[in-house]
Amino acid sequence: MLEYKNVTIDFKYNTLFRNISFDIKGKTLILGPNGSGKTTLIRATCGLIKYKGFIYVDGLEVRKVKNYLKLSTNLSEVYSIGITVRDVAYILEEIKGLDQSLFNKFLKEARIYEQVINKPLHKLSTGQSSIVRLALALSSNCKNCLIDEPFENLDPDRRMTITNWIKEYFTGGFLTTHELDMLKKFNDWDSYIILNGRLYGPIMVNDLIEASVVEGNISGAIIVIDLPNGKKISLIKDLSKGIKLSILGSINRIYGVA
Numbered sequence: 001m002l003e004y005k006n007v008t009i010d011f012k013y014n015t016l017f018r019n020i021s022f023d024i025k026g027k028t029l030i031l032g033p034n035g036s037g038k039t040t041l042i043r044a045t046c047g048l049i050k051y052k053g054f055i056y057v058d059g060l061e062v063r064k065v066k067n068y069l070k071l072s073t074n075l076s077e078v079y080s081i082g083i084t085v086r087d088v089a090y091i092l093e094e095i096k097g098l099d100q101s102l103f104n105k106f107l108k109e110a111r112i113y114e115q116v117i118n119k120p121l122h123k124l125s126t127g128q129s130s131i132v133r134l135a136l137a138l139s140s141n142c143k144n145c146l147i148d149e150p151f152e153n154l155d156p157d158r159r160m161t162i163t164n165w166i167k168e169y170f171t172g173g174f175l176t177t178h179e180l181d182m183l184k185k186f187n188d189w190d191s192y193i194i195l196n197g198r199l200y201g202p203i204m205v206n207d208l209i210e211a212s213v214v215e216g217n218i219s220g221a222i223i224v225i226d227l228p229n230g231k232k233i234s235l236i237k238d239l240s241k242g243i244k245l246s247i248l249g250s251i252n253r254i255y256g257v258a
């Protein structure tokens, strides 16, 4: 369970989120264009960057806890130690109860075990690193998993493989993506759309799959989103109007609707 209360994240020259509040109760997709703040949200939840307001993981405020074991992520900075993948897995087994046999099964299923197991993470290819970090996060025996853009840099076959892992082993938390093609795979999850410093939702993924995007503030819309250009777009449950959201391919294209 993740709770965000009046969270503001400022950088030197800009404010990314201003006073946002939302909860993540079950399995949730966070859909956002490039640069919308998906990774920053995970960093803040892991206590890696400063924020104002409060972030609670299972009721514990992130700034007040150190080494909370029921949280895992695929962010590379968490695994930047210069030891081999095998050693990272052993350390996580000691401190978090990582399931070695599940982790090894993941790597073998992705057909990368031999290539990666004795190398440090920073020596792996982008795709290999992405698979290893996801496998570490999913086998770490955690209630709250924060997975950032897991489908990037993977061929279709491995995308299918990791989608099956996530469906089976992701116990709760959120997964970020900009890829709307993935919606149908997670149709029983909740979702938020993150755009322009705000989170819109929660919305059942099933409702997003059946939603169209139309310009303007439409009464009865599932959500109305403010675009950076000052215009508004609405997600409505009427596929005879506008553009079907799920065929946009990437949520980056939502900017082009209005």
Ligand SMILES: Nc1ncnc2c1ncn2[C@@H]1O[C@H](COP(=O)(O)OP(=O)(O)OP(=O)(O)O)[C@@H](O)[C@H]1O
Pocket (backbone or CB within 6 Å): 011, 012, 016, 032, 033, 034, 035, 036, 037, 038, 039, 040, 041, 149
């Ligand atoms: N330390 C920082 N200092 C200044 N700006 C930052 C910092 N970290 C992130 N940003 C800015 O915050 C915005 C959100 O970045 P973030 O990486 O969280 O987005 P994202 O949704 O994960 O994007 P992508 O999918 O491209 O990785 C970007 O404009 C980024 O340049």
